[in-house]
Amino acid sequence: MFNFKEDWYKKLISRVLIGVGLLILALIIFSLGIMVGFHKAEFSYHWGENYDRLFGMPRDLGRNKIPDNPPRSVLGNLGGNEFSGGNSAVGSIIKFDSVSSTLYIKGDDNVEKNIVIDTRTLIRMGPKTIQPADLKTDDKVVILGVPSSTGQIEARFIRVFPPTTK
Amino acid sequence: MENRSPNNNLKEVVIKDNFDEKFGLFMRKNSFLETPANLSEKILFSIERERRFNNSLKMALSGIVAVLSFVGLIFVWRSESSLIIHSETVKLLSLLFSDFSVILSYWKEYLLSLAESLPVVSVLAVVFFLWITCTTLWLTVKIYLKSIHQHVFIKHA
Numbered sequence: 001m002f003n004f005k006e007d008w009y010k011k012l013i014s015r016v017l018i019g020v021g022l023l024i025l026a027l028i029i030f031s032l033g034i035m036v037g038f039h040k041a042e043f044s045y046h047w048g049e050n051y052d053r054l055f056g057m058p059r060d061l062g063r064n065k066i067p068d069n070p071p072r073s074v075l076g077n078l079g080g081n082e083f084s085g086g087n088s089a090v091g092s093i094i095k096f097d098s099v100s101s102t103l104y105i106k107g108d109d110n111v112e113k114n115i116v117i118d119t120r121t122l123i124r125m126g127p128k129t130i131q132p133a134d135l136k137t138d139d140k141v142v143i144l145g146v147p148s149s150t151g152q153i154e155a156r157f158i159r160v161f162p163p164t165t166k
Numbered sequence: 167m168e169n170r171s172p173n174n175n176l177k178e179v180v181i182k183d184n185f186d187e188k189f190g191l192f193m194r195k196n197s198f199l200e201t202p203a204n205l206s207e208k209i210l211f212s213i214e215r216e217r218r219f220n221n222s223l224k225m226a227l228s229g230i231v232a233v234l235s236f237v238g239l240i241f242v243w244r245s246e247s248s249l250i251i252h253s254e255t256v257k258l259l260s261l262l263f264s265d266f267s268v269i270l271s272y273w274k275e276y277l278l279s280l281a282e283s284l285p286v287v288s289v290l291a292v293v294f295f296l297w298i299t300c301t302t303l304w305l306t307v308k309i310y311l312k313s314i315h316q317h318v319f320i321k322h323a
Binding site: 032036039040083084087088090107108122124142144145146154157159 | 250254257258260261264265268269272275276278279283289299
């Protein structure tokens with residue numbers, strides 16, 4: 001019934017297989033996108049809900065807080081730029097609370113984030129490892145961490161860049 | 167043994183003579199049936215002319231698309247470059263060079279951070295226009311080189 005020496009059989013089978021493979025790849029990429037988007041939205045929700053408690057603003061102003069002046073592009077908000085990720089933070093230090101070991105930073109997108117420092121956190125400036133007490137206001141930092149359910153980031157690694165002298 | 171009457175033989179001769187006369191007359195009246203001496207050159211010339219026209223048309227179209235996409239690329243880059251260059255992704259990528267061993271320890275958090283901070287739509291727009299520009303430019307050059315090669319080939323044939 002099936003003569004696999006016929007060219008059109010071979011072409012049809014190979015095209016079907018390639019099409020199914022591409023569909024699987026597209027679905028995998030789509031799923032990853034949904035996962036990342038959900039992760040981002042979840043942190044943004046917790047951050048917004050706890051903004052008043054984390055940053056000391058009145059509850060009415062803290063609720064539904066959105067980033068001030070988020071970066072705008074001609075393509076609008078297709079990429080979900082209004083949401084902030086919870087696995088990293090890049091910006092400059094506003095304040096360090098040594099009592100609660102909490103760092104307050106403000107990102108380039110004008111989003112404030114609350115960073116919790118614990119014993120597992122590794123802080124580096126240049127080649128040296130430093131202590132949380134060595135952190136200064138206006139230091140540029142890149143933070144890698146884990147988002148918490150309270151809208152904070154539990155820092156695992158902080159890379160400090162000294163402020164550039166003008 | 168074939169039984170052929172003299173009348174049949176006569177008819178055949180008459181028909182044959184008539185045919186020869188009429189065929190000769192037909193050929194003399196319709197001299198276009200004679201093939202001209204340079205017919206093959208004319209045919210090849212027509213084919214070559216048609217091929218050159220098609221190549222020129224393809225080159226023109228791909229060239230126009232290349233120029234338009236390049237203009238689009240400039241516009242998109244001007245509007246999206248600051249978003250891409252100042253995104254968290256670039257700063258996170260710099261950690262690969264300064265703290266590679268730490269990144270390996272927290273690779274899951276690092277990958278998620280990259281995925282969350284990547285300005286996907288901006289990068290996609292820039293890459294799309296860049297791809298269109300490069301592809302159409304490559305097609306234009308390919309058609310041009312092919313036409314030169316064929317021209318040289320025919321010239322020396």
